[in-house]
Amino acid sequence: MSSEIIEVKQLTKQFKLKKAVNNVDFKIRKGDIFGLIGPNGSGKSTLLKMIGGLIYPTSGEIHLFDNAVERNHAYFERMGLLIEDTGIFPHYSAYKNLDLTAISYGLKNRKKHIHDLLDLVGLDKSNKTKVKNYSMGMKQRLRIAIALMGSPDVLILDEPINGLDPQGISEIRKLIWDLNKTGITIIISSHILEELSKVATKYAILYHGKVIENITKEELLLQCEDRIEIEVDEAEMAVLILENHLGIYNYKVMDDRIIHIYDTASGSQQITKKLAENNIYVHSISKHKQTLEQYFLERTGNGGETHD
Ligand SMILES: Nc1ncnc2c1ncn2[C@@H]1O[C@H](COP(=O)(O)OP(=O)(O)O)[C@@H](O)[C@H]1O
Numbered sequence: 001m002s003s004e005i006i007e008v009k010q011l012t013k014q015f016k017l018k019k020a021v022n023n024v025d026f027k028i029r030k031g032d033i034f035g036l037i038g039p040n041g042s043g044k045s046t047l048l049k050m051i052g053g054l055i056y057p058t059s060g061e062i063h064l065f066d067n068a069v070e071r072n073h074a075y076f077e078r079m080g081l082l083i084e085d086t087g088i089f090p091h092y093s094a095y096k097n098l099d100l101t102a103i104s105y106g107l108k109n110r111k112k113h114i115h116d117l118l119d120l121v122g123l124d125k126s127n128k129t130k131v132k133n134y135s136m137g138m139k140q141r142l143r144i145a146i147a148l149m150g151s152p153d154v155l156i157l158d159e160p161i162n163g164l165d166p167q168g169i170s171e172i173r174k175l176i177w178d179l180n181k182t183g184i185t186i187i188i189s190s191h192i193l194e195e196l197s198k199v200a201t202k203y204a205i206l207y208h209g210k211v212i213e214n215i216t217k218e219e220l221l222l223q224c225e226d227r228i229e230i231e232v233d234e235a236e237m238a239v240l241i242l243e244n245h246l247g248i249y250n251y252k253v254m255d256d257r258i259i260h261i262y263d264t265a266s267g268s269q270q271i272t273k274k275l276a277e278n279n280i281y282v283h284s285i286s287k288h289k290q291t292l293e294q295y296f297l298e299r300t301g302n303g304g305e306t307h308d
C-alpha cells in the first residue's frame with residue numbers, strides 16, 4: 001500500500017451556477033497535518049464535505065486508503081469530521097452530548113470510551129455544566145471529541161480555530177499535535193495562513209475553488225525568510241564567488257539566473273562589488289522580507305472573500 005491515504009483527482013462540485021470546487025488534485029500522506037488555506041467562499045467546506053462523504057462530487061475521484069470510494073463508501077467511516085457547525089446540544093453536558101453520539105454509533109462500553117475521549121481532548125469528566133455555558137475553546141474540544149468517537153484514521157477539522165482567542169488557539173494546536181502523535185492524519189482548514197503556520201506540515205492554497213499552490217512547511221518558511229535576491233547571467237559562476245570571496249554558504253540557486261541569499265548580514269553593495277570585480281554583472285539585487293500573511297494575500301488577490 002502506498003503511504004498516500006487520501007488522493008483526490010479532478011474533484012469538482014457544481015452548485016447550479018456556482019463551481020464551488022474546480023478540478024482539484026492533491027494527495028495526503030499518512031501522518032500529515034494538511035492545511036487547507038483559502039479566503040471565505042473559496043470552497044474549503046465544500047471540498048472537505050466531499051472528502052468526508054457528506055456530499056457527492058459532481059465529477060472527479062476520491063481515493064481513501066488506496067481505494068476509490070465510489071465503489072466502497074465504508075471508507076468514509078474511517079474519517080472523523082468537524083465541519084461547520086457540527087451539532088452539539090447546548091442544554092446538555094459534554095458527557096451527555098458524547099453519550100448521544102456514542103449511542104448513535106451503537107458503541108458498547110460507552111462510559112469508558114467517553115471518559116477516554118474527554119481526557120484526550122482535555123475536558124473535565126465530572127463537569128456537569130451545560131455546554132451552552134462553555135467557552136468557544138471548550139466547545140471546540142467537545143466537537144473534536146465527537147469527531148473522534150468512531151476512532152477515525154483521519155480527522156477533518158474545518159476552521160476549528162475560527163473565533164478562538166490566542167489561548168484557545170494554542171490549546172487546540174497542542175491538541176492537534178497530540179492527536180497527530182497518536183497516528184491520526186489531520187486535515188485542517190483556515191482562512192488565515194498565520195493560524196495554521198505553526199501546526200500544519202503541508203499546505204494547499206485554495207482560491208475560487210482551485211488549488212493554486214501546494215507547498216510544504218519548510219518551503220513556506222523558506223519563502224518567508226528574510227533574504228537577498230540577486231539576478232546574474234550565470235548563477236553557478238556567481239555562487240563560487242559568494243563562497244570563495246565572501247564566505248556566503250547559506251544560499252539557494254533558484255534557476256540559472258536567480259540566487260537567494262539567506263545570510264542577510266552580507267551587504268548588498270559588498271555582494272554587487274565583489275561579483276563585478278570578478279566579471280559577473282548583477283542585473284538586480286533586492287532585499288526580500290515577507291510575512292506569511294503577505295505571502296498568502298499575494299496569491300489570493302486582496303485575500304478578501306470570494307463570494308460573488
Ligand atoms: N449548498 C450550496 N448551494 C449553493 N452554493 C453553495 C453551497 N455551498 C456552498 N456554496 C457556494 O460555494 C462557494 C464555496 O463555499 P464554501 O465551500 O462554503 O467556501 P469556504 O468554506 O471556503 O468559505 C461559495 O460561493 C458558496 O456560496
Ligand SMILES: [Mg+2]
Binds near residue numbers: 044045046158159
Ligand atoms: Mg467554510
